[in-house]
Amino acid sequence: MKLKIKKYSKGFTLVESLVAIGILSLSIAATFTAVQAGLKTSIAAKDQITAFYLAQEALEYVKNIRDENALHALNGTATWLTGLSAISTDPCYFGKICRIDVGQSSVSECTLGTGTCPNLNKDSTSGLYGYSSGTTWSTTSFNREIQLTSVSADSITVTIRVRWVSGGSNKTFTVNGLVFNRQ
Incomplete structure (x- = not known):
């Protein structure tokens, strides 16, 4: 009588294990790459939104000064551009570059x-x-x-440039708005 020796193979071979580890490593690396790209995109989007709001804030502040000047003009103490660009010594006189600090209510x-x-x-x-x-x-x-920039006696163009660095590159957001004399 002849004995049969059965050979059972249990587990994985070394090659199968290495292939499985390689596939798993690639999928994890791809996931991390996708997450990193998503984070960069969300940071860039956040910066763009911040730039938009900073530009909008400056334009609204210029309009607010115009509106306050309209009230002061009723008693003859101001023109519609007083404090901005009414005379050549004003901080935002045509051609000058100025800054607005809304928190301190200042233009310089x-x-x-x-x-x-x-x-x-x-x-x-x-x-x-x-x-x-x-x-x-x-x-x-x-x-x-x-x-x-003066357009006419009763209108100006307000150009607001917001610049920032995002991801190692320089970014610029520019808004041009027309503001009219409401008097």
């Missing part, structure tokens, strides 16, 4: 020699942007410049 000419404005600071407590400094304020990569 950018005087860094090149005509560019300093970067905005952000208050970590309130989340507001401005040019204030202190323990809760930190410098951001956002830079906002405002320039007024």
Whole structure:
């Protein structure tokens, strides 16, 4: 009588194990790459939204000054561009580049020699942007410049440029708005 020896193979061979580990590693690496790309995209989108709101804030502030001047014009103490561009010494006189700090209700000419404005600071407590400094304020990569151009005696173009660095590249968002004399 002859004995049969049965050979049972249990488990995986070394080659099968290496192939499985390779496939698993590639799928994990692809997932991490997709997550990293998603994070970069979301950060870029957040920066674009911030730039949009910073530009909108400046345009609304110019309109607010125009509206306040309309009230002061009733008693003869202001023209519609007083404090912005009524006379050549005003901070945003036509051709000058100026900055607006909404939190401090101030408009000033950018005087860094090149005509560019300093970067905005952000208050970590309130989340507001401005040019204030202190323990809760930190410098951001956002830079906002405002320039007024005369269109006619009763209208101006307000150009707002917001610049920032995102992902190692320079970005710019520009808004042009027409503002009219409402008097």
